[in-house]
Amino acid sequence: MKDEDVEPFFATLKAANPSPETELEFTSVFELLAAVLLSAQATDAGVNKATRRLFPIAGTPQAILDLGLEQLEGYIKTIGLYRTKARNLMETCRILVDKHGGQVPRTREELEALPGVGRKTANVVLNVAFGEATMAVDTHIFRVSNRTGLAPGKDPFQVEMKLLERVPPAYLQDAHHWLILHGRYICIARLPQCWRCAVRAYCDYEPKTPAPRIGT
Structure with a gap:
C-alpha cells in the first residue's frame, strides 16, 4: 500500500x-482480561455465551478462586481448549490476588507474566482498558x-x-x-x-x- x-x-x-469497540462483553478490567484470555482460538460470540453465565457468578479474581477449577470448567466447557484455559485463568487469578491486590496490572511486563496472557492479550487490555495506543x-x-x-x-x-x-x-x-x-x-x-x-x-x-x- x-x-x-x-x-x-x-x-x-x-x-x-x-x-x-471490542465485541467481547465485559463490565470491568478483570472481566476484559478473562474474556480475552478465553478468546484464543475461539470466537467472541462463543466466549460471550459462556461469560454471560460465568461473570454474574464469578466476576473477580477471588470469586473465580472461590468457584474452583471444576466449576470454572463447567462454565466455559463450550469454549475450545477450555481445560487449559481454565487452569491458566485460575493461576492468573491466584497471582492477581497474591501479588496485585486483586487488580489487573497496568504494565506489559506484568500482564505478560500472567499464565495464558501473551503479547496480543496484553495489547488488548492496555488499549481497551487503559487507553494505550497498542x-x-x-x-x-x-x-x-x-x-x-x-x-x-x-x-x-x-x-x-x-x-x-x-x-x-x-x-x-x-x-x-x-x-x-x-x-x-x-x-x-x-x-x-x-x-x-x-x-x-x-x-x-x-x-x-x-x-x-x-x-x-
Missing part, C-alpha cells in the same frame, strides 16, 4: 465506524495487513511493528478495532468480499473479488 493511501484508508474506516495483532489483523499491503510481515510481531510505524497517530488508538472488524466481516479469510469493501481503492490485493452472480 502506498504511503499516501494509508491516511484515506483509515479515514474511510473511521467514517463508517467512528467509535469502534496494536493487538490477531489472525484477522495479520491477514488484512498482509493482503492489503498495509503492513506486510512474516509473523504477528513484524506486522505489529509495521502497523505502529505506518498508522497515522490520529488513528492509532482505534486502528486495531477497525482492522479486526474489517477482517471479520469484509476481508474474510476464504473469499474477501471486495465488492462490498469501502477501502478497496487503497488495497493492493489483486484480483479484486467480483460480486457473486444472482442465483449462484
Whole structure:
C-alpha cells in the first residue's frame, strides 16, 4: 500500500465506524482480561455465551478462586481448549490476588507474566482498558495487513511493528478495532468480499473479488 493511501484508508474506516469497540462483553478490567484470555482460538460470540453465565457468578479474581477449577470448567466447557484455559485463568487469578491486590496490572511486563496472557492479550487490555495506543495483532489483523499491503510481515510481531510505524497517530488508538472488524466481516479469510469493501481503492490485493452472480 502506498504511503499516501494509508491516511484515506483509515479515514474511510473511521467514517463508517467512528467509535469502534471490542465485541467481547465485559463490565470491568478483570472481566476484559478473562474474556480475552478465553478468546484464543475461539470466537467472541462463543466466549460471550459462556461469560454471560460465568461473570454474574464469578466476576473477580477471588470469586473465580472461590468457584474452583471444576466449576470454572463447567462454565466455559463450550469454549475450545477450555481445560487449559481454565487452569491458566485460575493461576492468573491466584497471582492477581497474591501479588496485585486483586487488580489487573497496568504494565506489559506484568500482564505478560500472567499464565495464558501473551503479547496480543496484553495489547488488548492496555488499549481497551487503559487507553494505550497498542496494536493487538490477531489472525484477522495479520491477514488484512498482509493482503492489503498495509503492513506486510512474516509473523504477528513484524506486522505489529509495521502497523505502529505506518498508522497515522490520529488513528492509532482505534486502528486495531477497525482492522479486526474489517477482517471479520469484509476481508474474510476464504473469499474477501471486495465488492462490498469501502477501502478497496487503497488495497493492493489483486484480483479484486467480483460480486457473486444472482442465483449462484
